[in-house]
Structure formats: structure tokens, C-alpha cells
Amino acid sequence: GNSVTQMEGPVTLSEEAFLTINCTYTATGYPSLFWYVQYPGEGLQLLLKATKADDKGSNKGFEATYRKETTSFHLEKGSVQVSDSAVYFCALSDRAGGGADGLTFGKGTHLIIQP
């Protein structure tokens, strides 16, 4: 079956630090990959996505590259801000093998940015 593994937090950084949140996956077919962000008391918002190998998704200074050879989709940002404090979810979508038509999520990484 499909699965997503991401580093669990909380991850605490100082403002302007470099951020990496690791994400690796296993999938039956050739999945699409996503990063979602959840702010306190809110639903999930799409942050970025990639649909094929070597694609780079980017948004709001965040980037992630679809690495098929290492089955990874690590999230990076060069200089984090306090407003980036949230929970980040890595997820995949893969319907190969007739599986359920939904997203498979990692457990989430709680990111805390200190001023």
C-alpha cells in the first residue's frame, strides 16, 4: 500500500533560519505529491505540488523537488518567518492498483518559529 513518512516535531527554529522538512514515500504506482499547511484552528491549505519526477513545486518561498530515485519530496525554505509557524503535511495521490481515491498523509510536522 501507499505510505508517507515525514519528520515529526515539533521543529523549533529562529527567524531567518533555513528550513528543511523531510518527506519520503512508498507508492504502488506513480503518485502526485503535495505539501499542505495547517494554521491553528483552520483547515488544510495547499502549499505546493509536483506531478512527475524532477518537477519542483514552489510557493511563498517554499520549494520541494520530486525525487523518484530516492522517493522523496523534502520541503525547504531559505529564510523562515514567525508567520510560517504551522503544521505541515506531506501527502500523495496514487490510484494505481485500484486503491481508494483519496490522499495519503504523513503524520504532520509542527513548525515553531521564534523571533
Place this chain on the structure above:
Amino acid sequence: NAGVTQTPKFQVLKTGQSMTLQCAQDMNHNSMYWYRQDPGMGLRLIYYSASEGTTDKGEVPNGYNVSRLNKREFSLRLESAAPSQTSVYFCASRAGRETGQPQHFGDGTRLSIL
């Protein structure tokens, strides 16, 4: 603003009570989903509806039923609530079934079962 609307936002039930969580989207999406979010577990798929008139089980369907009332609305019912169903429930939708299309989420329903 266009999006996914869930009602209610909060609910407290007693064990054995029933209730229905409502979800509506105004983006003319074909597919709709129900997830539950538990601490340290990420989100897990309960049921989904690939199109109007169809529903299918996800990873954790036991204790739940769903109804795709029309293209806009997809409800989740707990017939006899149990404390293990205490969770945050999210509804989502997406335009079609292509894996590259993202899902759009509501703000969630926080449900406590006493």
C-alpha cells in the same frame, strides 16, 4: 469566497447519540471526501464520492455512513457515537480524479464524544 463549508464547527455528543456532519462546496467539483484527524496520526480517509451518486469506503469507514445528496453536498453520519470517534473531521473536494489535482479542504468540525 468560494470553497468548502462544513457545519457545525463544534459539537459535543454523548455516547450512543447520532448526528450528521454537513459539507457543501460551490466549486462545481465532482469528487468529495471525508477525513478524520487525530493527534499524531495525520489525516485518514473515511469515505469518498468520486461523482454524484457514488460513494466508496476509505481507510477507516467503520461506524460511519455517508450520503452524496447532490453534486454540492456530501454528509457524514454517525449512527451511534463512540468515544473513539472523538476527532476533527474534514471535508474536501476536487474537480476530478486525476492524481495531480489538489483537494480543497473545509475548516473542520471538532467533535467530542463523552
